[in-house]
Amino acid sequence: MRARGSPTATGPMAGKRESKGRRHRHGQTGRQYRPLRGSSLPPAFAVAAVSGRLQGKVAIVTGAARGIGAATARLFAQHGAQVFGIDRDPADPSSPQVECLQADVTEVAAIETTIEQVRERCGRIDVLVNNAGGDVFSDPLSLVDDDWDRCLSLNLKGAWNATRAALPSMLAQGAGSVVNIASVHAHKIIRGAFPYPVAKHGLIGLTRALGIEYAAQGIRVNSISPGLILVPRIEAWFAASADPEAKRREQTELLPCKRIGTPEEVAYTALFLASDEARFINATDILVDGGRSQLYHD
Ligand SMILES: NC(=O)c1ccc[n+]([C@@H]2O[C@H](COP(=O)([O-])OP(=O)(O)OC[C@H]3O[C@@H](n4cnc5c(N)ncnc54)[C@H](O)[C@@H]3O)[C@@H](O)[C@H]2O)c1
Numbered sequence: 470m471r472a473r474g475s476p477t478a479t480g481p482m483a484g485k486r487e488s489k490g491r492r493h494r495h496g497q498t499g500r501q502y503r504p505l506r507g508s509s510l511p512p513a514f515a516v517a518a519v520s521g522r523l524q525g526k527v528a529i530v531t532g533a534a535r536g537i538g539a540a541t542a543r544l545f546a547q548h549g550a551q552v553f554g555i556d557r558d559p560a561d562p563s564s565p566q567v568e569c570l571q572a573d574v575t576e577v578a579a580i581e582t583t584i585e586q587v588r589e590r591c592g593r594i595d596v597l598v599n600n601a602g603g604d605v606f607s608d609p610l611s612l613v614d615d616d617w618d619r620c621l622s623l624n625l626k627g628a629w630n631a632t633r634a635a636l637p638s639m640l641a642q643g644a645g646s647v648v649n650i651a652s653v654h655a656h657k658i659i660r661g662a663f664p665y666p667v668a669k670h671g672l673i674g675l676t677r678a679l680g681i682e683y684a685a686q687g688i689r690v691n692s693i694s695p696g697l698i699l700v701p702r703i704e705a706w707f708a709a710s711a712d713p714e715a716k717r718r719e720q721t722e723l724l725p726c727k728r729i730g731t732p733e734e735v736a737y738t739a740l741f742l743a744s745d746e747a748r749f750i751n752a753t754d755i756l757v758d759g760g761r762s763q764l765y766h767d
Contacts, residue, residue, distance in 0.1 A: 521549025522744045527591040529584065531574050531631055532601030533567060534558045536700030537650060540732035541598055541739045542567040548740060550596065553587050555580070555631070557601075574601045574627035584634035594638040596743040599628035599672075600650040606662045617664055624668035629675060632690075639688050648742045649676050649692040650735070651754060653762045656694060669694075673754055680752025689751040691742045696758025697723075698730045726759040 528545045532538035533554025539561040546552045546566040553568050554560065560569030572583040588594055605620035628649050639645025654662060655669035673692055680690035697703065697720055710716040721729055738757050741747050756762055 521547075522740060522746065523596065524549030526550045526595035526743075527553075527587065527593055528596035528598070528743065529553045529555060529587060529594060529631070529635065530567075530598040530600055531555045531627070532650075533564075533569065534561050536702065537695065537698060537732045537735045538598070538600040539564060539567075541600060541736040544733065544736040544740055545596070545598075545743065548744075550743075551591060555583055555601075574599075574631055575622045577630050580627075580630045581634045584631060588635075588638045593642055594635045594645065595642070596646050596648070597631060597635045598648045598650065598739055598743070599631055601627055602650060602652075604662075605665050605668075607664070608661055609663045612663060620664050621668050621671070624665065625671040625675065628672055632675075632679065636683070636688070640683070640686055642687075644687040645689070646743045646747070647676075647679065647688070647690040648739050649673075649690070650739075651676070651692040651694045653694055653696045653756065653758045655692075655754070656756065657762050676754065677752045684751055689742075689747070691747070691750060691752070692754045693735060693738050693742070694754055694756045694758065694762075695735045696730055696756070696761045698732055698735055700732055703729075724759045724761050725764055728759070730757060730759060 523545055526549070528542075528550040530538050530542040530545065530552060531554075533542040533552075534556035535558070538554065538556070542552050542554045542561075543564045543566070546564070552566070553570055554564070555570050555572050555574070557571065557573040559571065560567070570583050570586070572579040574580050584594070602624045605616050605624075607616060632647055635645070635647070639647075649672050651672045652665070652669040654666040655673045658666055673694075676690050676692040679688075683690070707713045707716045707720075717729075721727055735757050738755055742750065742755070
């Protein structure tokens with residue numbers, strides 16, 4: 470693990486950075502942020518500007534061995550966070566700055582123990598990205614119960630398992646940001662992709678419910694809904710089709726911007742939501758789909 474100072478010392482949501490009862494320019498009273506001398510930015514923003522947007526934070530990213538999770542974990546580390554990736558598979562060797570812990574998010578005891586290890590070592594958990602997930606696509610009446618259970622267990626319950634394990638630490642700190650990786654399937658339906666959209670709609674429900682439950686304790690819960698993102702398994706899907714280039718063209722043409730998204734584009738959205746830049750954003754979802762889900766038809 471990388472040596473670093475106490476995350477608490479630079480922990481951005483520290484109450485002592487706020488002053489009570491100040492009146493801001495819109496005339497509201499309550500807990501207000503006092504700008505640093507010579508700066509119009511609140512203190513946490515000024516700190517982020519000089520030293521990384523997640524400086525001093527402890528972040529956990531599930532499903533970090535590949536794809537969107539690997540890109541997110543890497544980006545968080547580049548922005549100063551101490552990052553732990555949790556995956557059922559071994560670590561991504563291209564991210565040496567991310568410490569990978571092996572656990573399956575669907576196994577309650579394993580995920581609790583793993584997240585508790587992070588809390589014991591670092592004394593806090595500032596950010597949790599629930600990214601582990603996967604497609605389970607079927608015609609509804611052909612679906613076997615095991616696949617229903619596997620889909621809901623991974624794409625919905627897995628996020629709850631990890632969040633439940635991280636919440637006590639966030640509540641004790643009075644701060645925390647949870648980012649759930651949902652999908653365009655949480656907004657629009659593609660026939661034959663059942664029950665994945667059921668789970669992803671549920672994940673947005675989880676986001677809203679927990680965001681409201683814990684808002685007053687300083688915890689934010691948001692989600693990101695990616696459209697098609699070019700990760701290795703999507704490349705493998707193209708490669709496995711009869712005409713890989715035609716498949717790629719067909720998928721690209723479906724998108725208003727005529728290109729497929731990158732894992733980094735989702736990672737930057739997660740970085741924003743995890744950071745204090747998004748401190749007034751809670752219980753909501755950001756679509757990262759190049760506009761695809763707003764299209765009626767061409
Ligand atoms: N790539 C896309 O086009 C796309 C679009 C919309 C939503 N998403 C969502 O984004 C997330 C990441 O997708 P991706 O495309 O990067 O997938 P991916 O398959 O490339 O990576 C998923 C990672 O999660 C891990 N994982 C799977 N099950 C796990 C479990 N039970 N416990 C721990 N780790 C587990 C895998 O080992 C893998 O490293 C998923 O939730 C997916 O539903 C992806």
